[in-house]
Amino acid sequence: MVEGRPDHVAAVIMASTGDERAVLDAFLDFHRAVVLRKLHGISDADAAHRLVPSATTLAGLVRHLTVVERNWFRCLLAPGPGDFYLTSEEDAAASFALAEADTVERLSAAYLAECAHSREVAARFDLDHVVSHPQLGEVSLRWILVHLVEETSRHAGHADILRELTDGSTGAV
Template sequence: MVERNVDPTAGLVQVRTGSERAVLESFLDFHRGTVLRKLRGLSETDAARRLVPSATTVAGLVKHLTLVERNWFSALLDPGSVVVLTTEESALASFALADEDTVERLAAAYEAECDRSRTVAARFDLDHVVPQPQLGEVSLRWILVHMIEETARHAGHADILRELTDGSTGAF
């Protein structure tokens, strides 16, 4: 059995050998941790600052990824627990910040949703298939790979925004 570190602040991909699942989950946890490291340490103003023409902010990215986690894991693998986003418009709206969206609240909500995603996904094997409204059917393997891609892409966005804010770069 491979021991896997799910500490979102660990800073390294923790599984380099082991099962396919352990490697996939480790990469996803690495990118989840990167997103949190980009958010933490920012002031409320800097986390919400728009530095690009779109409405993308570091805080907005974390809020969006919290909803993405919920939609791909809980909504699909634990039907009835939440509503799945079905339009591009509603996905874009998930970046919008409210007054109560502080750095700590957003980080805590994201961590809690990631924990919930891990718990829900752990009940199924990688070949488990579920219906998905836009794609027909997807496997848990597909969901994990998609979430690695989605989270890594937004971690890159957060890295650029953080560099523009205070000069810090990289995954750590």
């Protein structure tokens, strides 16, 4: 831990001279934590409230990112029985849809659990490990990690804007 810094910030600072894997893991975990921070301290109603013309909400972003984590790590990299990789635009759009049971607490817990599972799956493979992808042919774990850093950071930016529109709160830490 870097004195006075949250763990996700400290990890990025500590990885500043780390190897490629340490840097990728630290930045992905940083952006995962930022997304969760955007949900912290707001009501279920505020998290589900639409503030933009699209169906994007704070709660929907976390639900979507949970599906993204599951899709890339569990379903593509290490599928189990019944796991299948989602490929369509309809699947992506549906991943933002909320159910009545999707509270801030439940969404946060599900995202944390899926991220933990993603870390466990990724740790079993080296960065050069390649898997078949239904649209791209083949992808390496390195590519998956870079893609998840990009996807998560993009949505963390969306979440930052939505949180600012909700109560004025901004920032990553």
